[in-house]
Amino acid sequence: MHCIKHIAAIAAVGLTMSGGWGSAHAGSMIGAGALDKATLGELLYFDQNLSINRNQACASCHTPPHFVDPANVANPANSPVSLGSDRTLNGGRNAPSAAYAAFSPLFHWNATDGLYIGGQFWDGRAGTLAEQAKGPFLNPVEMAMPSKGAVLKRIAERANSNFDRYRKLFYSVYGVKTDQLRDPESDVETNALYDMVADAISAFEKTGKFNQFSSKFDYVLAGKAAFTPSEANGQAIFNGKAGCIACHTSTSGTAPDGSVMPPMFTDFTYDNIGIPKSMNPLIAGNAIDQGLGGRADIVARDPSGSQIGKFKVMSLRNIAVTAPYGHNGFFATLEDIVHFYNTRDVASERWPAPEVTQNVNTEELGNLGLSAQEEADVVAFLRTLTDGYGAPLNQFAFPPFP
Numbered sequence: 001m002h003c004i005k006h007i008a009a010i011a012a013v014g015l016t017m018s019g020g021w022g023s024a025h026a027g028s029m030i031g032a033g034a035l036d037k038a039t040l041g042e043l044l045y046f047d048q049n050l051s052i053n054r055n056q057a058c059a060s061c062h063t064p065p066h067f068v069d070p071a072n073v074a075n076p077a078n079s080p081v082s083l084g085s086d087r088t089l090n091g092g093r094n095a096p097s098a099a100y101a102a103f104s105p106l107f108h109w110n111a112t113d114g115l116y117i118g119g120q121f122w123d124g125r126a127g128t129l130a131e132q133a134k135g136p137f138l139n140p141v142e143m144a145m146p147s148k149g150a151v152l153k154r155i156a157e158r159a160n161s162n163f164d165r166y167r168k169l170f171y172s173v174y175g176v177k178t179d180q181l182r183d184p185e186s187d188v189e190t191n192a193l194y195d196m197v198a199d200a201i202s203a204f205e206k207t208g209k210f211n212q213f214s215s216k217f218d219y220v221l222a223g224k225a226a227f228t229p230s231e232a233n234g235q236a237i238f239n240g241k242a243g244c245i246a247c248h249t250s251t252s253g254t255a256p257d258g259s260v261m262p263p264m265f266t267d268f269t270y271d272n273i274g275i276p277k278s279m280n281p282l283i284a285g286n287a288i289d290q291g292l293g294g295r296a297d298i299v300a301r302d303p304s305g306s307q308i309g310k311f312k313v314m315s316l317r318n319i320a321v322t323a324p325y326g327h328n329g330f331f332a333t334l335e336d337i338v339h340f341y342n343t344r345d346v347a348s349e350r351w352p353a354p355e356v357t358q359n360v361n362t363e364e365l366g367n368l369g370l371s372a373q374e375e376a377d378v379v380a381f382l383r384t385l386t387d388g389y390g391a392p393l394n395q396f397a398f399p400p401f402p
């Protein structure tokens, strides 16, 4: 019954269903309220009215099916970062895929290993997905809205083609009337309503649409497909000689509900792999990006600067279709970044100096000794991580994540 309701809701907003909601297992985990919430989040996620010039939505920079900026993917060498709603301003960082972002744990300090883990963004500054979703609407180089109240008014205006659905869903999910959105009585109320917008978007990001587990890798894991010899060799090198597995976890784990959790290809930690400063004219003039260690709260806790230059280990799911690569989009192709891992510290290769020389990891990468064929095999393996090889396998029930 839940499944049928979800299909109806998705059909109502004119999108095809591709997520892993089909099985009774997943259906039984998700109540009707949660489905309404995800549907509301879906409308908000695609609503261009929520940007200053009514020309940009979350979906513009995180477009399905792989949830990245198509302008970057089409021209990664010249377009490493996204343009904002005003069509001239841009941020300094490459838009990561929003797929599988739901799996990042709460940002926290792990005292046992002495590491920061989790969070959203390249520097983890948003603890959770909902916290993350509050940022882009108000970011001047993204959707550029002047205030939370202004975002709420755009949701509640009659001219919004979603008006009726917003009215119905805000009431059924949060008990909120359109009048309240249009005209909150206090800052406290404005903040609470804005938090609901972010909460609904995060519910949508936890659905099967974003988390398909439908790659060739997933099919091989399930015993339903086989790697080519090159892909299989690439996997062996990834896990062995090249040591990618040390940060991009490639073995299954256990989910909070006890079921098998397929690998996310990240351990959600932070590292400085020594990526050079971008020479792209869009961002070449930017200040040095210090990543995690540049955050004011981290600086306050860690005056020694041990986190400077570190960025989140990103998931490698869908990596072949989410160019460019690295926090500043320095690498246009997978071949480039794999060659960088292999040869960063080989003098004859003449890689430019790292953007931040402090804390560069010189132990696990930089001179891996891979042959050209081995590099190509690693790339072939990475290409098996793209969703859409087959139907979603739905190995995992959502959403037990922050």
Ligand code: HEC
Pocket: 045, 056, 057, 058, 059, 060, 061, 062, 082, 083, 084, 085, 091, 093, 094, 095, 096, 097, 098, 101, 119, 120, 121, 122, 123, 129, 132, 133, 134, 136, 137, 141, 142, 143, 201
């Ligand atoms: C103008 C392009 C743009 C728009 C619009 C945009 N984003 Fe992003 N998004 C980015 C960039 C760039 C980053 C990385 C920024 C950083 O790390 O500092 C990012 C990061 C993220 C992440 C973090 C992923 C991870 O693994 O850390 C998520 C999730 C996300 N965005 C979702 C959204 C949602 C939801 C919206 C709408 C409310 C949105 N984005 C609107 C460009 C955009």
Ligand code: HEC
Pocket: 096, 238, 242, 243, 244, 245, 246, 247, 248, 270, 271, 272, 273, 275, 310, 311, 312, 313, 314, 315, 316, 319, 324, 325, 326, 327, 328, 334, 337, 338, 341, 342, 361, 364, 365, 378
């Ligand atoms: C020591 C930890 C570590 C190891 C080992 C490692 N990586 Fe990474 N990887 C990272 C970090 C951290 C980032 C993000 C760095 C940045 O953008 O500054 C990253 C980013 C990437 C990206 C770009 C992700 C994106 O969304 O743009 C790719 C592709 C990648 N790694 C592949 C590999 C491969 C292939 C190997 C093995 C040859 C490997 N990594 C080994 C830590 C590691």
